[in-house]
Amino acid sequence: MPFEQAPEAFHPVERPIHYASGGLEAIEAMEASMTPEAFRGFLKGNILKYVWRYEQKNGLEDLEKAKWYLNQLIFALETDQEREALAAIENNIDNGCKDGVCPIPGIRYDLPIKEGDLFAPVDKA
Numbered sequence: 596m597p598f599e600q601a602p603e604a605f606h607p608v609e610r611p612i613h614y615a616s617g618g619l620e621a622i623e624a625m626e627a628s629m630t631p632e633a634f635r636g637f638l639k640g641n642i643l644k645y646v647w648r649y650e651q652k653n654g655l656e657d658l659e660k661a662k663w664y665l666n667q668l669i670f671a672l673e674t675d676q677e678r679e680a681l682a683a684i685e686n687n688i689d690n691g692c693k694d695g696v697c698p699i700p701g702i703r704y705d706l707p708i709k710e711g712d713l714f715a716p717v718d719k720a
Contacts, residue, residue: 622667631675638668 626634645661653660 631671635668635671638664638671642668 625637629637641664642661645657645664649655649657649661
């Protein structure tokens, strides 16, 4: 029986054959049709669905699916953080960069620096 792709290219969790018809993955179509916030909610909903039902339906396979959606959500959030960091660097005039040193997102600058801190000034005298 001929396949467009080798049968081993499909996997019940990673690449279900019924989600890849027409050359487009269903997850890609879902993401393209939603705002980033809505897509994150879609991912979260699927995580909850598969964890909720695993004991009554497909056991380990449903937990693997929940893990797959969790990994997608983590990737989406990491991508958002990377995008924010790059935007902060590109817009360094507006984000508090001084003398070529730009703040790192998520780092607190309102606490005093103590000797031995990673970013403490070095006395070269």
